[in-house]
Amino acid sequence: MFDAIHSFDVILVGAGIVGAACARELADSGLKVAVCHDSDTVGAGATAAGMGHIAVMDDSDAQFALTNYSQSLWWELAGTLPPEAEFAGCGSLWVAADDEEMAEVHRKSEYYSARGVAVDVLDSGGVAKAEPNLRRGLAGGLRLPADAVSYAPAVARKLLTGIQLLRGRVVSATSDGIEFASGESYFAGAVVLATGADLPRLAPELPVRPRKGHLLITDRYPGYLNHQIIELGYLKSAHSEDADSVAFNVQPRVTGQLLIGSSRQLGVDHADIDHAILRRMLARAVEYMPGLASLNGIRAWTGFRASTPDNLPLIGLRPGHRSLYVASGHEGLGISTSLGTAKLLADAMLGRPSAIPREPYDPSRSFNHHA
Amino acid sequence: MIVVVGAGPAGIAAALAVQECGKAVTVVDENPSAGGQIWRGDPTHRWVARFRAFNIPLISGVRVVWGYPAARTLVLEDAVGARRLAYDKLVVAVGSPEIFLPFPGWTLPGVFGAGGLQALVKSGLPVRGKNVVVAGTGPLLLAVAASLRKKGANIRLIAEQTPAALLWPFAKQLSGRASKLLQGIGLAWDLAGIPYAPASWVTAAQGDGRLQRIVLNRRGTLVTEDCDYLAVGFGLRPATELAAIMAGPDTIVAGTGDADLSLLEGRIAGYTAAGDLEKARGLEPERDQARTFAASIDRTFAVRDELRQLADSGTIICRCEDVPLGRLEGKTCFRDAKLHTRCGMGACQGRVCGPALEFLFGWHGASPRPPIFPARVGSLLSEG
Ligand SMILES: Cc1cc2nc3c(=O)[nH]c(=O)nc-3n(C[C@H](O)[C@H](O)[C@H](O)COP(=O)(O)OP(=O)(O)OC[C@H]3O[C@@H](n4cnc5c(N)ncnc54)[C@H](O)[C@@H]3O)c2cc1C
Ligand SMILES: Cc1cc2nc3c(=O)[nH]c(=O)nc-3n(C[C@H](O)[C@H](O)[C@H](O)COP(=O)(O)OP(=O)(O)OC[C@H]3O[C@@H](n4cnc5c(N)ncnc54)[C@H](O)[C@@H]3O)c2cc1C
Numbered sequence: 125m126f127d128a129i130h131s132f133d134v135i136l137v138g139a140g141i142v143g144a145a146c147a148r149e150l151a152d153s154g155l156k157v158a159v160c161h162d163s164d165t166v167g168a169g170a171t172a173a174g175m176g177h178i179a180v181m182d183d184s185d186a187q188f189a190l191t192n193y194s195q196s197l198w199w200e201l202a203g204t205l206p207p208e209a210e211f212a213g214c215g216s217l218w219v220a221a222d223d224e225e226m227a228e229v230h231r232k233s234e235y236y237s238a239r240g241v242a243v244d245v246l247d248s249g250g251v252a253k254a255e256p257n258l259r260r261g262l263a264g265g266l267r268l269p270a271d272a273v274s275y276a277p278a279v280a281r282k283l284l285t286g287i288q289l290l291r292g293r294v295v296s297a298t299s300d301g302i303e304f305a306s307g308e309s310y311f312a313g314a315v316v317l318a319t320g321a322d323l324p325r326l327a328p329e330l331p332v333r334p335r336k337g338h339l340l341i342t343d344r345y346p347g348y349l350n351h352q353i354i355e356l357g358y359l360k361s362a363h364s365e366d367a368d369s370v371a372f373n374v375q376p377r378v379t380g381q382l383l384i385g386s387s388r389q390l391g392v393d394h395a396d397i398d399h400a401i402l403r404r405m406l407a408r409a410v411e412y413m414p415g416l417a418s419l420n421g422i423r424a425w426t427g428f429r430a431s432t433p434d435n436l437p438l439i440g441l442r443p444g445h446r447s448l449y450v451a452s453g454h455e456g457l458g459i460s461t462s463l464g465t466a467k468l469l470a471d472a473m474l475g476r477p478s479a480i481p482r483e484p485y486d487p488s489r490s491f492n493h494h495a
Numbered sequence: 496m497i498v499v500v501g502a503g504p505a506g507i508a509a510a511l512a513v514q515e516c517g518k519a520v521t522v523v524d525e526n527p528s529a530g531g532q533i534w535r536g537d538p539t540h541r542w543v544a545r546f547r548a549f550n551i552p553l554i555s556g557v558r559v560v561w562g563y564p565a566a567r568t569l570v571l572e573d574a575v576g577a578r579r580l581a582y583d584k585l586v587v588a589v590g591s592p593e594i595f596l597p598f599p600g601w602t603l604p605g606v607f608g609a610g611g612l613q614a615l616v617k618s619g620l621p622v623r624g625k626n627v628v629v630a631g632t633g634p635l636l637l638a639v640a641a642s643l644r645k646k647g648a649n650i651r652l653i654a655e656q657t658p659a660a661l662l663w664p665f666a667k668q669l670s671g672r673a674s675k676l677l678q679g680i681g682l683a684w685d686l687a688g689i690p691y692a693p694a695s696w697v698t699a700a701q702g703d704g705r706l707q708r709i710v711l712n713r714r715g716t717l718v719t720e721d722c723d724y725l726a727v728g729f730g731l732r733p734a735t736e737l738a739a740i741m742a743g744p745d746t747i748v749a750g751t752g753d754a755d756l757s758l759l760e761g762r763i764a765g766y767t768a769a770g771d772l773e774k775a776r777g778l779e780p781e782r783d784q785a786r787t788f789a790a791s792i793d794r795t796f797a798v799r800d801e802l803r804q805l806a807d808s809g810t811i812i813c814r815c816e817d818v819p820l821g822r823l824e825g826k827t828c829f830r831d832a833k834l835h836t837r838c839g840m841g842a843c844q845g846r847v848c849g850p851a852l853e854f855l856f857g858w859h860g861a862s863p864r865p866p867i868f869p870a871r872v873g874s875l876l877s878e879g
Pocket of ligand 1: 137138139140141142143144160161162163166167168169170171172173174175176177178179292293294295318319320321322325326336337338339385386426427428429430451452453454455456457458459460461
């Protein structure tokens, strides 16, 4: 498959967590790999903006399969990560505000249990005990003890150890190689586009749209939280296609800091803080966790998720091309699913069988029924 | 309504200019009283007295922590609550914090910024009988030494890194100029008997848990000097965060230098905010002269290259996140360092380490993001 006259077997465009994971997997499979990026450092795109929650999710069977597979790979990697990667198996706690959301807790519990994922159903008192800073009177919650958090830029850097980096903006990528804005070009046996929300610039036909998010980080309050906590209403808001939405989502960092999210906005392309939505987001957080109001926030920022119509990533050959691959469209789960993505992509490129079916993420799938 | 943030020389001058034009003005300052860094403890100072005589509303003891330029609104926070303040025009006159440059031991208790120690002493820290070394660069060292001495400190030495060959021509150029800040050079009276050592700098601060002695490079020879406090000053740098976050057509920035320049810039900003552009323009030549003069000070007291070599691999660069110099090796820019070492990610958001990194590596700071200062989550929700 790969011709010796090429400078590299594979060139990846993108040094975020997805590009880094794919590069590592391909290099470990014995290929000569290079990674290009146009940021001032690796892991600087959405990877630096994201929360780093490594979650198993069940919006769809395919989402479950990829997040679950990926999470097992994260736990394998965990032992090799440096302290800067701030990996912590804090688990997730989904909180249910009312009986309707409690019904969702039971549904999820059954779904996960049936697939071998450990979960605990907590009642109102159980939630209060697990997270004393949550407001009283919540209906209950679901704990996923194997969920984790990490600091993705440091993981990307670690995954890229020993891999050749090429700095510059790629203006064209074909089956044979890439060309930088400077005019410089490199040949390769295959090219992978792992450019996150920037994918449309290089592959305009693929249905990836940026979805903006806001986050706020606090000063250090060690012990304030035990789990990453997410409201179950998140499912409703993350699904709503076009309307702006916010959801309570808070994460304990290894540093003792709290990371407060989250918001979703489609059709916005500037990175400025949107005060109205940030306020809604923080108000939502304070509704669930009133004590947050008295903690100091030190920095707010925004980032862009690469969203797709069916909320599943694009992993595999770019439709209509040979040797030109895509690994993008990971929306709010690219950190979680990066390692699984890398396996599936390498399997596809090398003709290996995969641990889970690859078809649901095939970029040539039909998106029509979601339009 | 015109809102002025900062009640230092620049803010006071701006507010008085606005009032002179007959427009309504309110001043906000996080300190309990007007005066800024230089006149805070001096309510009788001419400008502070004028400010008070004109009854200009001062919202004191509250900090501007956030703002929305498109909505022309500031978010103010104090110890207990928060509120919003709307404006038509905003003057940002928040002054210039001190620059810290790292050397081994600079984080020991007992080592202070020169201006910071002065401020602490003004607000009650006793220094009577204490041995103090004042070091670094610039005329501010003299002002600080004089004021500490007045409070009974035993000033062992003023170590000025600039070589004498540059200082004397500069001092000569000063005679005849009525610069307040640089009356410092003429502080000879207050400073009589204190050794003044040009071409000298602190290479390390040492002590067991707190400062006990310093190592000085005195014109090429290393000597130790016992002391209780070390006041180090490497100049000031305008605070740019609020100005950057509030940037827009209704925001005017003032106060980038010493008190004289800040007064001028403040007046210009005040007239501009009030719409009297003619008066504002009339002051520009004088301001430009003051800026030229300030630039010549900066050139004379430029920090020498040797000071880049002082920090060793264990010297802390980022105090908030405990990042030593050794961890920054191989990093290519501020963002690279930030994302991969946490340098500049802590509560001060690079305010302290930013100038040090610029000096050591030529890196420029990361983009400012709100809040401007750590702010309670609840403050960002306030409606009223
Ligand atoms: C607010 C927010 C919260 C999130 N929270 C989570 C979470 O808790 N858990 C989770 O799993 N995921 C989360 N995500 C999603 C996650 O951050 C992303 O899915 C993931 O980081 C995507 O990684 P990536 O490598 O695909 O893209 P990026 O990290 O965006 O990397 C793109 C790379 O491509 C390069 N590039 C792009 N275009 C070019 C070009 N033309 N030439 C050269 N280089 C180029 C860039 O330089 C960069 O290196 C969140 C995202 C946001 C915005
Ligand atoms: C620590 C220190 C000591 C100094 N000592 C001397 C000295 O002894 N002699 C001398 O000649 N010069 C001294 N200087 C220099 C002198 O401060 C300046 O020349 C002069 O004060 C500049 O005036 P300004 O109005 O621009 O700023 P400042 O006087 O600094 O005034 C800015 C004001 O804005 C307020 N402020 C800032 N941010 C906010 C916010 N977000 N919300 C609300 N309020 C805010 C501050 O509290 C301050 O009162 C010193 C400087 C420093 C930093």
